[in-house]
Amino acid sequence: MKRFYTLAIVLFALSASTVLSQDTPSQDSVSGEIRNYMVVPGDKIEGKVMGEDQFSFLAYVDENGNFTVPFDEEPIAAKCRTEMDLRAEVTKRVAKYVRNPMVSVYVSARRKPQPVTVSGEVRNPGGVELRREARLLELIAFSGGVNEDAGGTVRLIRPQPPTCADPEDQAEWLKESENGTEIPSRMYSLSGIRSGVNESNPVVLPGDIIVVEKASPVYINGEITNPNGVYIKEGGLSLTQALAMAGGVRAKAKIKDVKIYRKRADSPERDVISANLELIKEKKEKDPMLEPYDIVDIGTKKKSVGAILLEAVLGGARSGALSLATGGANRVLY
Known part of the structure; x- marks a missing residue:
């Protein structure tokens, strides 16, 4: 599935007609635009x-x-x-x-270079024609920055090797390709990109495609105020944060045994993780960090023996009262 998704992004980039260009330099200045061009x-x-x-x-x-x-x-x-x-x-x-x-x-x-395509969760997606060297952070900022739906990762796709690519560097890109796709790509974290460290903020080349990934969902159901999906933004999302975003648990929630169903890699099965909200609140248990596509299930707590007996007594009393009120023919007072 991811392979088809990547190919779709590439096709979109090749057909994109909107181009965001920086100021066009005079031809006499071309030689100084990129050092060691x-x-x-x-x-x-x-x-x-x-x-x-x-x-x-x-x-x-x-x-x-x-x-x-x-x-x-x-x-x-x-x-x-x-x-x-x-x-x-x-x-x-x-x-x-x-x-x-x-x-x-x-x-x-210079021959007109292919534009860089910036897509995904940015405010102004489109093409950018490079007239000088630019890094990943600058191009994301040039496209308006990330929007509120952005997750914490950015994918850099290189559909074609640069004309003058370093063979060793290109081999590294091929090694890091995912799912056997023929289109090399690398993943970077937004926090790493913002740090400005060169390893996390690479130089982007003409024809590259930048995809700011959408935040991944987590699904919450059961005894919760607003059963729905919440999203893992940059920095991650803990169980208690997710429950708070969903409005908090209901009074009947089984807070001592919250189930987290987590996807296994390359398997339809899910692992089950249990969490005790009481112990987490008392800092006796670690607040688990959620992962993309986790399912959080808040069960209904069992009634105590005392509560069951009380309901039985109250139920019997209500039944007797109803019987007295409706049983037999009514007498008439003249």
Whole structure:
């Protein structure tokens, strides 16, 4: 099921038409937008040689990752190389004709990158076109932040490996894919993302999909004021918190034996956990933390022997009174 859910998210991202773009920079500033930017097919490369205008050139990187210059027949490999790398290569070729050439080579226009899609429980879901390096926290904030239905987790999906991906890093992504899905993804906690630590707040790449997960439900029924579902938000949810959110237990509630039915991994069966609310209140028992899709059942407490006898006596008295009131023919007083 999760695999189909992930695929659906990817299809939505690919078909999304709403794009939230940051300010568009001038083409002359492209080279400085991303430090150590690696050239990809479709990029526009410009080169100049000081005092030697005949060696100036403008070229586009072809689909094979190469470009050519008018003064040399041999193509120059550009894919996944930096401007510094290309400047060194072009300088070597110009040096065949000019002594100690002063060469500048820069990317004057980048191929339009795929937008990052931010979806799920954010205030302004949509696409964001990256014009510089950005991390997960910044993109969530750029999309208005999380809404009140957000849980505590964020999924980062990478449908396609970046053009210049580090093979070792990509292998790690593949290892962490869930349920055998072919679309690598990683899970991050909101609290970790907000901490700003790089390991929990990764750099997001063009084409990535960010999904802020909805809070998971917990179901409460039985002797409770408002039997319903409540949601586990960031930070978790304890049993007593959930019961308070549902209005509290009724007077007839069996508070010494509250049952929590918990899903087993890869099994339709559920484990049963018992909790004593009295002991929890007295801090003699730990308040259990609930997990997604737990079912909390508040039973009805059994009546004591005294209560049963009292009901029997009161019931008999009521029955006798009713019999006296209705039994036999009424006498008439004239």
